[in-house]
Amino acid sequence: MTDPEYLDRAEAALAAIERGCDRLNDATDADIDNQRVGGMITITFPNKSQLIVNLQPPLHEIWLAARSGGYHYRHDGNVWVDTKTGEELFANLSREATVQGGQPLQFAAG
Template sequence: MPPLSESEFLALAVKELDRIEAAVEAAADAADADIEISRTGNVMELEFENGSKIIINSQAPMQELWVAARSGGFHFRRDGERWVDTRSGNELYDALSSYVSQQAEVALTLG
């Protein structure tokens, strides 16, 4: 799969951040969890009741989405229609479900 142009990647990244935001809102509502979501440009910040945060941002030069969570820093690269962790191979939404559940201290599934 050839690399996308920067503008193509950024459009794809914004679309994915929109999907992540909607998924977090839906999961938080379903679990009655308090997660504050803020976005500035291509950076999304999730803040939890315990004061911890998860930061998700796009890295156009690398064509990756980066996630910083309590459990570490993770890089996700597009593989067909999915975003996968460049080290573990975990799918983005499976991984985010784990990170968000850990920090919200309640089981959440992002889909």
């Protein structure tokens, strides 16, 4: 993947995460706060726990930091997959947000 391809795909993923936060706040009482600074989104839950998603351009990866640990995702041509588990980014983000937010919270790429 070229650098411009990585940036296009990674920016699309961050935009989907931002839209997901807005949608969840409209559709649930999750009351999550999301702040984006450059290539990093910090999602803060009412209990003050956070999820941090940030771009790693030199590695062509997206990283997710959660209470359960850190995850590194590379694009496989279709989706962002964890380099260790093979789990898809938005599935893992949904699981981690559900745990930290205390209610079912779904994120999607689209």
